[in-house]
Amino acid sequence: MEKDIELIRKNLGYYTGLTFWDTAILPKMKEESDNARRIMERVKRLFQVANKCQEIVVRHRNALIGNTPTWYIVNQQGEREESGTASAIAEHLRRLQAQWLRMSIGRYPLHSDPIAKAVDDALTTGYGYLRLWSPARFAKSANIYQRIGLHSPDIESVNIIRDNDEFVDKIEYTFIYKNEALKEVQQLDEQGRTVFHWENANGDRVTMDNGLDEIKLDLGGHFTVYEIKRSPLITDTVRRAQDAINHALTMMPTNIEYSGFLTRVVANGLPPGTWEVINGRETFTPTGELLFSPGVTNFVAGIPTFDNAGNILNYTTPSVSTEGIADVAPLINAYKTHCAVIYETTHQAHILSSDMTISGISRQQLRADFKTSLGTDKVALEAILADCWATALFMLLQGQIATIKKYDIIVDLLLELGEPSAEERAAVREDYKAGLLSQQTAISLNGYVDNPAAEVENIKQESQQLTTINEDVTNDVVDLPRPTVIDAAA
Numbered sequence: 001m002e003k004d005i006e007l008i009r010k011n012l013g014y015y016t017g018l019t020f021w022d023t024a025i026l027p028k029m030k031e032e033s034d035n036a037r038r039i040m041e042r043v044k045r046l047f048q049v050a051n052k053c054q055e056i057v058v059r060h061r062n063a064l065i066g067n068t069p070t071w072y073i074v075n076q077q078g079e080r081e082e083s084g085t086a087s088a089i090a091e092h093l094r095r096l097q098a099q100w101l102r103m104s105i106g107r108y109p110l111h112s113d114p115i116a117k118a119v120d121d122a123l124t125t126g127y128g129y130l131r132l133w134s135p136a137r138f139a140k141s142a143n144i145y146q147r148i149g150l151h152s153p154d155i156e157s158v159n160i161i162r163d164n165d166e167f168v169d170k171i172e173y174t175f176i177y178k179n180e181a182l183k184e185v186q187q188l189d190e191q192g193r194t195v196f197h198w199e200n201a202n203g204d205r206v207t208m209d210n211g212l213d214e215i216k217l218d219l220g221g222h223f224t225v226y227e228i229k230r231s232p233l234i235t236d237t238v239r240r241a242q243d244a245i246n247h248a249l250t251m252m253p254t255n256i257e258y259s260g261f262l263t264r265v266v267a268n269g270l271p272p273g274t275w276e277v278i279n280g281r282e283t284f285t286p287t288g289e290l291l292f293s294p295g296v297t298n299f300v301a302g303i304p305t306f307d308n309a310g311n312i313l314n315y316t317t318p319s320v321s322t323e324g325i326a327d328v329a330p331l332i333n334a335y336k337t338h339c340a341v342i343y344e345t346t347h348q349a350h351i352l353s354s355d356m357t358i359s360g361i362s363r364q365q366l367r368a369d370f371k372t373s374l375g376t377d378k379v380a381l382e383a384i385l386a387d388c389w390a391t392a393l394f395m396l397l398q399g400q401i402a403t404i405k406k407y408d409i410i411v412d413l414l415l416e417l418g419e420p421s422a423e424e425r426a427a428v429r430e431d432y433k434a435g436l437l438s439q440q441t442a443i444s445l446n447g448y449v450d451n452p453a454a455e456v457e458n459i460k461q462e463s464q465q466l467t468t469i470n471e472d473v474t475n476d477v478v479d480l481p482r483p484t485v486i487d488a489a490a
Contacts (some may be wrong), residue, residue: 008125008155011234014053014242015124016110021047025243026250035208046257048249052339053234053242056346057123060233063374064381065115066416067444068451071389072410073388086407093409099145107151114152118228119381121155125459128228129158130384131173132392135211148396149461150388153225160227171225182206186223194219198222218401226384234345241338241345248334255326266290269300269318281310347373367417374415381412412442414452 013019021044031037071093073086104113111117114130122128131153138146159172173184183199197214198206207213273286282304290298302315323384343349350366394402425446432442439459444452 002313003127004014004157005156007232011053011125011232011237012155014234014239015057017049017051017054020051020242020246022241023239024250025247033146035073043250043254046250046253047246048253049246050249050335051242052245052342053124053238056233056342056348057120059348059351060123060346060374061116061119063370063414063416064119067414068453069382069385069411069413070438070440070444070452071386071409071411074165074407074410076406079408080407080410084370085403089404089407092396093389093393095145096148096389096396099143102152103149104151111152114150115385116151121152122228122230123233126230126232127155127232129153129155130226130228130388131158132224132388132395134395139210144396148392150392152445155349158225158227160225168223171223177209186225188221188223189216192216192221194221194223206336209388215396215400217398219391219394220401220405222387222394224391224395226388228384230380235345237345238342241341244338245335245342248331248338252328252331255328255331257350264369265321266300267319267321268303268316270303271300282306282312327386346449365486371415378413378415382413386411412441 010019013023014132022173026043026047028043029040031040063392073081073090073200075081075086108114109115111120118126118128118130129152131151133149133151135149138149141147142343153173153175157174158176160168160172163171170185170187173186175182181201184196185199186194186196189195193216195214197215198208200206205213208215261318270284271286271290272288273284275282275284277283284304290300300318300320304312304320305314305316307313329382340349340352343352347366347370350364350370389409389411390404394401397404426441428437428445431437432439437445440452441458443449443455449455
């Protein structure tokens with residue numbers, strides 16, 4: 001099934017918030033006159049948004065990969081491997097990951113690393129991509145880890161072609177090289193090797209940047225592009241609720257500005273002034289204005305009524321009415337309601353504030369529902385990361401393919417559902433004592449530290465230091481001679 005590019009671009013616009021004015025449901029005038037332009041400029045100036053689309057995507061992503069994923073090497077029997085060879089492979093992978101983070105600095109405006117961007121893309125549009133490649137500028141770098149890069153390409157730049165059984169048959173990655181749009185095409189040959197070549201816009205093969213027509217690598221039957229695919233979190237319901245949120249928020253300052261400050265209207269009354277007879281007729285001459293300020297008292301006279309001769313017959317009874325600013329309570333309620341619609345639609349209703357009548361038990365149940373909704377993404381992303389990292393090792397260590405193929409990588413995403421309660425922390429400690437959790441996993445679930453692996457190493461070092469100190473103290477203890485006690489009565 002081909003990608004719906006229009007929907008992808010629409011959802012990306014909602015994620016970034018760059019298209020909120022275009023999709024606004026506010027009444028808009030055609031700016032065909034100076035007056036219409038002035039009115040629309042005022043509306044644009046007061047246009048307010050709260051990007052809940054990005055919020056729900058980021059929260060879902062942080063729940064998946066907010067904690068540093070744990071991983072380890074296993075042998076062909078599926079048992080955790082601690083041999084020297086496995087440790088060396090693990091060290092290569094750790095250094096690759098560190099290099100990828102350094103190469104990602106400043107690359108993605110809204111993300112810290114390519115994995116975060118790929119996950120956000122998938123949650124937003126249904127498609128996210130990770131791509132391994134060999135940067136030409138580091139082809140001969142003394143630091144071998146610079147020779148393999150990881151990035152998250154734009155969604156429209158990747159085209160995955162599948163066969164009738166939905167297996168990947170060919171991958172096309174479009175990029176710009178020397179101001180020309182080219183495609184990197186990769187397929188598997190009969191020996192299971194991954195074959196790379198470049199094509200121009202006409203489909204003709206062109207020489208690659210390394211001077212070769214094609215490259216063949218043994219990557220264990222893997223490609224170097226990985227697709228994260230799921231149903232988008234940003235649905236039509238979410239988009240409509242987001243538009244309603246922007247409308248409600250914009251109406252608040254707009255109504256306040258149009259209604260202005262507290263105003264008073266005096267009916268059937270005259271401002272301060274004097275009556276004079278001019279041309280035989282009594283005429284009122286204002287001498288000042290009514291003052292409205294704390295501590296000020298105004299005396300208002302009624303408006304006179306006259307007979308045919310111009311004589312005053314009577315005076316009206318003055319009245320004062322006040323008008324305050326617009327009541328924004330209905331708009332606030334509308335904002336909360338539409339927020340709730342978005343959170344409930346995306347299984348994030350557990351974060352609703354207490355004034356939305358969510359009980360403690362209900363919040364726990366909703367939190368559990370959120371965890372369940374993460375399950376499918378967790379399993380899929382763990383498999384994708386494991387394959388991606390294994391492929392990176394194949395690319396890095398082409399001379400040791402046979403050795404690397406003896407091992408697999410197991411990735412475990414430690415879900416981050418927010419700060420754990422005291423009861424949850426106690427349960428984690430009990431599970432660790434019972435041998436149901438590893439030390440690293442238990443540390444991560446307790447939520448006190450950001451780097452569980454480093455904390456495990458710190459604990460080991462402290463334990464060794466304490467053991468050494470205790471041994472030194474024990475060796476220094478000697479049986480000192482006791483002083484002779486003389487009985488004072490002697």
